[in-house]
Amino acid sequence: MLSQAEREMVVRSWRLVVPIADTAADLFYRRLFELRPDYRAYFPEDMTGQKKKLVHMLAFIVRSMDWPDSAWNDDVSPDEDLFLVVLALGRRHTEIYGIPDEAYAPVGEALLWTLDYGIGKDFDAQLRSAWARLYGLVARVMKMGVRSIADRSKAGAQAGGRS
Amino acid sequence: MDRVPVLAGTLDETDLEGLVEMMTLFRQLSTVELESPAGAPEGTLWMKSGQVIDVIAGDLTGLDAVRYLVGRPGSYTVYRIEGVIDPTTQPLMRGTELLQVISELKTDSARLQHSTGLQRRGALPDESATVVSAAATAALVEPADASARQAAPSVDASAATSQPQSGDAAEQPPEHTTPLDTVSAPRLRDGSPPDSAETEPASLTALPAAVPPPPRAPSTPAPAPPAARAPSTPAPAPLPAPAPMRMPPPLTPAPGRAFAPSPPAAPPPAAPRAAAAPAPPPVPAAAGPRWATPAAPPPPAARPAPVALRAGPPAPGPARAPSAELEHSASGPHGPILAVFANKGGVGKTTIAVNLSVALVRRGLEVVLVDADPRNDVGNALAARKDTSRGLYDVLDGTVALADVLLPTALPGFAILPAGGLNLPEDVFARVSAQPERIAALLLALARPNTIVVVDSPAGLRGVSYSVLSASTHALAVVQAEPLAVRSAALVPRVLDGIPANHRPALAGVVLNMFDRRVAASLAVLDGACEIFGAEAVYDIPIPRAGVFIEASANGAPVALMDGSGGTTAGFIFESLASHVLARLGLSTPKLSDLRLL
Ligand code: HEM
Ligand SMILES: Nc1ncnc2c1ncn2[C@@H]1O[C@H](COP(=O)(O)OP(=O)(O)O)[C@@H](O)[C@H]1O
Ligand SMILES: [Mg+2]
Numbered sequence: 001m002l003s004q005a006e007r008e009m010v011v012r013s014w015r016l017v018v019p020i021a022d023t024a025a026d027l028f029y030r031r032l033f034e035l036r037p038d039y040r041a042y043f044p045e046d047m048t049g050q051k052k053k054l055v056h057m058l059a060f061i062v063r064s065m066d067w068p069d070s071a072w073n074d075d076v077s078p079d080e081d082l083f084l085v086v087l088a089l090g091r092r093h094t095e096i097y098g099i100p101d102e103a104y105a106p107v108g109e110a111l112l113w114t115l116d117y118g119i120g121k122d123f124d125a126q127l128r129s130a131w132a133r134l135y136g137l138v139a140r141v142m143k144m145g146v147r148s149i150a151d152r153s154k155a156g157a158q159a160g161g162r163s
Numbered sequence: 164m165d166r167v168p169v170l171a172g173t174l175d176e177t178d179l180e181g182l183v184e185m186m187t188l189f190r191q192l193s194t195v196e197l198e199s200p201a202g203a204p205e206g207t208l209w210m211k212s213g214q215v216i217d218v219i220a221g222d223l224t225g226l227d228a229v230r231y232l233v234g235r236p237g238s239y240t241v242y243r244i245e246g247v248i249d250p251t252t253q254p255l256m257r258g259t260e261l262l263q264v265i266s267e268l269k270t271d272s273a274r275l276q277h278s279t280g281l282q283r284r285g286a287l288p289d290e291s292a293t294v295v296s297a298a299a300t301a302a303l304v305e306p307a308d309a310s311a312r313q314a315a316p317s318v319d320a321s322a323a324t325s326q327p328q329s330g331d332a333a334e335q336p337p338e339h340t341t342p343l344d345t346v347s348a349p350r351l352r353d354g355s356p357p358d359s360a361e362t363e364p365a366s367l368t369a370l371p372a373a374v375p376p377p378p379r380a381p382s383t384p385a386p387a388p389p390a391a392r393a394p395s396t397p398a399p400a401p402l403p404a405p406a407p408m409r410m411p412p413p414l415t416p417a418p419g420r421a422f423a424p425s426p427p428a429a430p431p432p433a434a435p436r437a438a439a440a441p442a443p444p445p446v447p448a449a450a451g452p453r454w455a456t457p458a459a460p461p462p463p464a465a466r467p468a469p470v471a472l473r474a475g476p477p478a479p480g481p482a483r484a485p486s487a488e489l490e491h492s493a494s495g496p497h498g499p500i501l502a503v504f505a506n507k508g509g510v511g512k513t514t515i516a517v518n519l520s521v522a523l524v525r526r527g528l529e530v531v532l533v534d535a536d537p538r539n540d541v542g543n544a545l546a547a548r549k550d551t552s553r554g555l556y557d558v559l560d561g562t563v564a565l566a567d568v569l570l571p572t573a574l575p576g577f578a579i580l581p582a583g584g585l586n587l588p589e590d591v592f593a594r595v596s597a598q599p600e601r602i603a604a605l606l607l608a609l610a611r612p613n614t615i616v617v618v619d620s621p622a623g624l625r626g627v628s629y630s631v632l633s634a635s636t637h638a639l640a641v642v643q644a645e646p647l648a649v650r651s652a653a654l655v656p657r658v659l660d661g662i663p664a665n666h667r668p669a670l671a672g673v674v675l676n677m678f679d680r681r682v683a684a685s686l687a688v689l690d691g692a693c694e695i696f697g698a699e700a701v702y703d704i705p706i707p708r709a710g711v712f713i714e715a716s717a718n719g720a721p722v723a724l725m726d727g728s729g730g731t732t733a734g735f736i737f738e739s740l741a742s743h744v745l746a747r748l749g750l751s752t753p754k755l756s757d758l759r760l761l
Contacts, residue, residue, distance in 0.1 A: 004259065016537065016538060016621070020506075020623025020626065021625070023654075063589065067212075069214075072213065072254060076212075081190045083169075083188040084191070084243065087170065117507070120622060137185065144170060144172075144185065
């Protein structure tokens with residue numbers, strides 16, 4: 001369970017990642033392919049775009065953690081809705097990129113390693129577990145993506161988001 | 164109000180707890196509808212933005228409904244609801260609080276089942292939680308039955324202990340930080356609310372009576388009561404019928420939770436905006452191993468004026484200085500700007516920036532230490548007694564004047580500009596961080612002749628660090644004497660080379676930090692650094708790993724000012740480093756005669 005304090009911690013720590021986001025993306029994939037060289041084959045030859053998309057998505061996820069309780073009743077459009085976005089993202093991962101569920105574990109490990117490396121001493125046990133919880137939750141929703149009852153006709157359009 | 168199915172599955176794969184946890188990511192109004200294995204509707208949970216709006220199961224609502232629903236087998240469907248909630252509605256509790264309750268109930272029912280020897284119906288994937296037989300669960304949740312209440316000791320106890328608090332809470336502001344017990348107590352207690360309650364809208368969340376209990380009308384679908392807290396809403400808009408009603412008492416909307424009609428249909432979900440967002444300027448494709456070669460970052464989009472690399476007359480003034488107080492920056496000669504940087508955090512940038520600055524000041528130079536790292540560590544390292552919550556980032560934002568946040572120190576000639584920005588919202592912070600021109604103009608404004616600006620950069624070589632580097636005349640690289648750190652330091656020269664020549668700072672040297680002569684790896688690192696940067700760039704006095712730095716940072720003092728415990732030695736090392744740096748900056752150490760006190 002991701003507590004409010006943990007959400008805030010994640011948001012604050014993201015500030016430290018923003019200035020090094022591109023380096024972090026480099027490090028993340030380097031670490032991932034160190035852990036699982038076989039996963040390289042899932043990705044395109046040129047990783048430039050992929051790195052950007054990952055950073056954008058992480059930024060979106062973190063931003064979605066950052067609103068006050070008092071804003072609970074604000075109108076949020078479906079394409080800004082963390083749950084719906086992540087669910088659709090997960091479905092693309094399973095159905096289009098062919099990512100098996102077990103791949104989320106090494107990817108999570110690489111992510112934590114990258115944050116540890118990039119954030120340095122501030123990445124203490126508490127912050128680590130906050131990120132681990134967030135990742136776990138996002139990964140869980142992504143894995144549910146295949147079960148989503150999305151309008152199939154939109155699936156193609158959404159997959160167009162990749163390139 | 165439309166509902167759009169989003170997700171469906173069975174509760175043995177994902178139980179209520181798992182569902183609620185995932186649904187905390189929903190910002191939209193959403194519901195989970197639960198059905199028994201036979202397909203009969205069991206209940207509905209309403210959530211939005213991590214808040215639980217209501218839980219309904221038959222004529223049970225709130226925590227009673229939760230107690231009924233926990234551990235029941237069956238299936239679920241998650242819906243997204245297109246519609247808005249009446250603004251006067253107060254959520255029942257946070258999703259995290261509900262999760263707490265559910266997990267307690269799960270443990271309780273597991274315990275109860277164990278002690279009464281009830282038969283297992285099945286086990287949840289989570290082996291800590293056991294599904295109780297339907298009969299036992301029903302007994303647990305039958306709210307009218309006093310003995311049954313005793314069967315759920317923990318919830319009842321919490322309600323009881325919170326009883327006095329609920330009274331207190333009435334006096335408190337209606338913040339939604341109310342402990343769960345306080346919020347839940349009224350629903351568990353469920354007496355008839357005094358009518359007067361409705362005249363006290365200020366304490367809706369805290370007052371027991373403020374949330375009117377659901378109509379207990381098992382046999383009649385209660386006529387929707389007047390929307391207590393939504394007098395402007397003429398009729399409580401019907402809740403979307405949660406699945407075909409095959410359950411005896413039809414679900415009724417909880418009073419006071421009126422839902423306004425749907426606004427014009429929301430657009431269909433599109434591809435995530437994040438993925439579709441305009442890409443930042445393209446990064447040249449890297450050559451060689453994908454991970455090892457950093458692509459040269461794009462040059463800052465627009466710069467007011469190229470920064471003169473050495474002290475001297477700068478190029479013509481900026482077309483447009485960001486603010487009046489930064490205006491003078493462009494005219495006249497300016498002092499050096501030295502960026503202390505590294506592509507890794509925790510290697511000692513701040514320690515070195517602070518102690519080097521102090522050593523330079525002790526040599527008679529004027530120094531402004533600028534903290535460009537949003538961690539605001541300079542203020543922390545010096546245990547500032549002054550307010551460091553505002554600083555560089557606020558000046559960049561234009562909301563604060565430079566003069567108001569430039570802090571003088573106890574050492575004459577030494578001023579500090581904290582990073583600040585602690586009160587800036589995330590989006591503003593991101594925007595001001597992405598303004599290389601303003602960062603350059605600000606540093607130039609500080610770099611008056613005879614002043615050295617030392618900048619403590621954030622970790623990394625891009626973003627703010629890149630802006631700082633390209634606005635600096637000189638750069639001092641910090642490398643931790645540790646093998647992995649040196650490998651990543653290999654990126655540094657390439658990044659510097661990638662900065663357009665007219666913005667490229669001169670490498671004022673490479674400092675090895677946390678050096679330990681007894682460790683072979685440390686020596687290997689020294690060799691490695693010489694190989695990467697050229698032996699002449701690497702200072703021959705590495706900074707030892709020493710307890711005094713930790714002590715100094717614990718005390719918030721620069722090491723040079725510490726007596727005993729090695730402070731003098733460490734201070735000496737920085738004095739020596741200062742000489743090297745001055746030589747690199749093309750400035751000579753002031754003559755001894757200039758340092759005479761009298
Ligand atoms: C929290 C976890 C993850 C996040 C936030 C994430 C994010 C993204 C994003 C934003 C994209 C861009 C395309 C799109 O939006 O559909 C993408 C594509 C991709 N991701 Fe992930 N991902 C995650 C987990 C994983 C995992 C576990 C793998 C397994 C190796 C993986 C492999 C891929 C692949 C192969 C692509 C497609 C590349 C292409 O062909 O263009 N991702 N991911
Ligand atoms: N030479 C050293 N010996 C021992 N500890 C050090 C040394 N240099 C820095 N430290 C400690 O390491 C930590 C990180 O240093 P810091 O200057 O904050 O790094 P950065 O600015 O790169 O994040 C601090 O706790 C600091 O006290
Ligand atoms: Mg620092």
